[in-house]
Amino acid sequence: MDALKAAVVLFVASLLQLSVLTEYRPFRTASVVLVALLSIALLRGSIFGALAGFLTGLLLDTATLGTLGITSLLLTVGGFWIGRYGETTARDRFHAPFLSVAVVTVLYAFGQLLLRFMLGEPAPAGLVAHGLPGALLLNLLLTLPVYALARRLFPPLELGDRVREVRLLG
Amino acid sequence: MPRNRTVRLAVLGSSVQRAAPSGFPSSRSSALKRRIVVGALVLASLVLITVSFRSTALDGVQGAGATVLRPFEVAAGRVARPFRDTVAWFRGLVDAKNENKKLRLQVAELRRQVIVEATALQQNAELRKALDYHGPPSIGSFRRVNAAVLANPQSAIDDSVVISAGSAQGIVPGSIVIEPTGGSEDVGALVGTVDRVVHNVARVMLLTDNESAVTSADLANPQVVGVVRRGGGSSNVLILDRVPKEPRVTVGDTIITAGTLGQGPLRSKFPRGIPIGTVVSQSNSDASLFQNIQVRPFVDFSSIQSVIVLVPKTSR
Numbered sequence: 172m173d174a175l176k177a178a179v180v181l182f183v184a185s186l187l188q189l190s191v192l193t194e195y196r197p198f199r200t201a202s203v204v205l206v207a208l209l210s211i212a213l214l215r216g217s218i219f220g221a222l223a224g225f226l227t228g229l230l231l232d233t234a235t236l237g238t239l240g241i242t243s244l245l246l247t248v249g250g251f252w253i254g255r256y257g258e259t260t261a262r263d264r265f266h267a268p269f270l271s272v273a274v275v276t277v278l279y280a281f282g283q284l285l286l287r288f289m290l291g292e293p294a295p296a297g298l299v300a301h302g303l304p305g306a307l308l309l310n311l312l313l314t315l316p317v318y319a320l321a322r323r324l325f326p327p328l329e330l331g332d333r334v335r336e337v338r339l340l341g
Numbered sequence: 342m343p344r345n346r347t348v349r350l351a352v353l354g355s356s357v358q359r360a361a362p363s364g365f366p367s368s369r370s371s372a373l374k375r376r377i378v379v380g381a382l383v384l385a386s387l388v389l390i391t392v393s394f395r396s397t398a399l400d401g402v403q404g405a406g407a408t409v410l411r412p413f414e415v416a417a418g419r420v421a422r423p424f425r426d427t428v429a430w431f432r433g434l435v436d437a438k439n440e441n442k443k444l445r446l447q448v449a450e451l452r453r454q455v456i457v458e459a460t461a462l463q464q465n466a467e468l469r470k471a472l473d474y475h476g477p478p479s480i481g482s483f484r485r486v487n488a489a490v491l492a493n494p495q496s497a498i499d500d501s502v503v504i505s506a507g508s509a510q511g512i513v514p515g516s517i518v519i520e521p522t523g524g525s526e527d528v529g530a531l532v533g534t535v536d537r538v539v540h541n542v543a544r545v546m547l548l549t550d551n552e553s554a555v556t557s558a559d560l561a562n563p564q565v566v567g568v569v570r571r572g573g574g575s576s577n578v579l580i581l582d583r584v585p586k587e588p589r590v591t592v593g594d595t596i597i598t599a600g601t602l603g604q605g606p607l608r609s610k611f612p613r614g615i616p617i618g619t620v621v622s623q624s625n626s627d628a629s630l631f632q633n634i635q636v637r638p639f640v641d642f643s644s645i646q647s648v649i650v651l652v653p654k655t656s657r
Binding site for chain 2: 182186187188189190191193194195217218221222224225228229230231232233234235236237238239240241243244247248251255280283284286287290293294295298299301302
């Protein structure tokens with residue numbers, strides 16, 4: 172059920188990103204897809220995040236007729252990493268989604284640049300660096316509503332007793 | 342023994358907090374599973390990049406995928422249209438008064454020009470007929486395919502758009518793309534060229550792409566010929582490169598595609614006369630052999646809604 176919900180959320184986010192938001196220049200650097208993916212990965216873990224990232228990347232590359240695999244690679248790594256963060260240290264921390272989005276936004280932008288450079292395509296680092304503050308700000312602004320929605324759709328997994336005291340016995 | 346006992350008692354007396362269970366599988370086997378899954382996905386991505394970059398083997402699959410996605414993109418665009426129009430309406434209100442004044446002056450000027458040009462056109466047609474003149478290809482030699490923009494550039498370093506027409510409509514890689522609203526009404530303004538084509542979808546490389554270059558000329562001064570390409574900074578301004586220091590270009594001149602020059606074997610794919618933009622600055626420096634010319638394009642590349650693709654009449 173979670174997989175179906177994630178598929179719908181990421182598909183809608185992709186359509187929104189492809190056809191609507193990117194019409195406005197600031198949204199060419201910000202990404203609602205990235206924010207949605209990271210929110211889901213944070214709530215559902217590394218394997219879920221990596222798989223969702225791979226398939227979302229494939230969808231985006233297909234729709235834009237770009238080189239297949241580039242976005243998949245970046246989103247797989249991003250989804251996995253943030254999923255792992257969610258599984259380990261990020262539990263129920265208020266700043267976790269914001270921190271995840273901020274870090275991955277920067278790494279995603281430079282990762283994209285690096286891959287383009289390695290493929291011999293133009294990779295203007297100045298443009299990326301110039302657009303990065305705006306992208307960070309917009310992505311952080313998007314995080315609040317998107318993460319809230321993701322939390323409603325993907326309630327945190329039952330953790331049982333939050334804190335257990337263990338008495339060591341002789 | 343008693344010493345050990347003391348230590349044990351100290352431990353027993355305290356409570357040790359264990360890390361809260363995460364709710365996610367965390368056993369050794371799940372760690373292995375996690376590594377296998379992410380490794381396989383990364384490997385799959387690398388294989389996809391290699392195959393997609395080096396060959397056309399995946400083009401069919403990608404084309405089919407793009408065709409399946411096309412109706413959803415069109416629907417998303419339609420759903421968003423009222424919101425987009427509202428934003429545009431408010432934006433328009435801000436500039437309306439100033440723009441109105443400017444446009445009134447422009448209309449008066451253009452009316453005078455139309456009268457002069459209509460006479461010249463009529464004369465030109467008569468002379469061509471009388472001389473049985475066969476010139477280089479013009480825009481009239483192409484069939485026009487209208488297409489909506491499905492996907493805009495996806496990042497700051499992406500200078501391409503995806504349009505809703507493809508090989509089924511006769512579009513081929515290299516087809517010229519113009520925008521209907523830019524430039525003079527008949528001709529449109531240059532947007533770029535088609536880069537990839539699948540059945541019902543095509544990708545257009547914009548004029549602002551680093552790999553794009555168009556042989557261009559000054560409409561007012563046809564001896565001025567250079568190459569229009571992206572400048573170093575903002576994509577709102579292009580540069581007209583390789584123009585010798587004489588004759589000088591004047592600010593405000595219109596830059597158009599030059600078409601094929603001379604009789605060489607390398608023919609330009611652009612017909613002559615497609616408007617590109619207006620010269621906004623011109624300067625000379627002692628360090629350069631050429632003029633520094635900046636051109637503001639007629640097309641606003643940040644908000645292209647629909648385009649016209651020029652398809653050779655023989656291709657269908």
